[in-house]
Amino acid sequence: MTFQPQEAWDWLLASPLFGITLTLVAYKTARVVWERTGRHPSLNPVMVAIVLTGGTLLLLGVDYDDYMEGGRYIAILLGPATVALALPLYYERRLVRQAAVPILLGLVVGSAVSIVVAYTVTSGLGGDEALALSMAPKSATTPVSIALAESFDGIPALTAVFTILAGVLGAVTGPAVLSLLRVRDLRVRGLAIGASSHGIGTSRALEEHPTEGAFSGLAMGLNALATAILLPLLLLVLR
């Protein structure tokens, strides 16, 4: 028998056990901190858990790919969880049906404005063409935004990062900004958060109010579709 802590450590860092345990511990810690501070919005659990997990990886010198050996077992549940957003939508079906026209108009206009502003402001502030094209689809949920970046000369990895940052931004500040603007209607609040911050925003909206969460999930789905249709058309004008 030999004493080989280095081998054991190397094995651990490359094993799925590491990524799964780290993520769950970071998330649990983030939830406890959030509860202890009276659910303070600036300590949003998703953001805190990402910072704790990412910080640990940087500190230990672990690659993202090695972390994802375990991380992907958690990420794979995102598919069925997105399907599960049908449940809050089902409970709010009457409200959705009543407001179908305002919902569609708000989403189409909001989605178009978001794409145009993302492209023009990013290039206006000195970003190159590829950077502006990577920013343009960022308010759509990740599978769509990444696919659009691939098709339209953006950098998919950067689009993934921008999409996540837009989500975190909405989860942390979205409800506060809407309250500041005196937007009180739960349907409008949910739609605006889901349209600008997709699933990460939706996870926050669900914690605010079930109706807000349902409309946010709906907006995420419709915005994915709107962005996929509008982006190619708007780029014809913008580029």
Add this chain to the structure above:
Amino acid sequence: MITGLIALLLCQLVGELVVRTLDLPLPGPILGMVLMLALLLVRRPRSRSGLVRGPQALLRYLPLLYVPAGVGVIAHLSRLGEDAVPIAGGLVVSWLAGLVVTAAVTAGVLRVSGARKVVR
């Protein structure tokens, strides 16, 4: 509970297959959400039914499921630093524009149509 998980997985599975077969510009799970909604509308499950408890169980942990993808940001920190101004500016301004315009248009059309507000 298992019934609900099976329903979710089957909806996603059909969604993924349809999206790929027809080359639709949508993620499979989003189409899966539409299929699941249709299933719920047809079955009208009670609150104790697996069709309700399965989705509820997953939704409780929705924030956790975004953490691994979010950690991916660390792989691109240097690029974010290089182009900090256009990235931060473009991201924050367009995010705010999307949020405010969506809210303003929806609220405006709701008001014109005379619908009552839904507040907590």
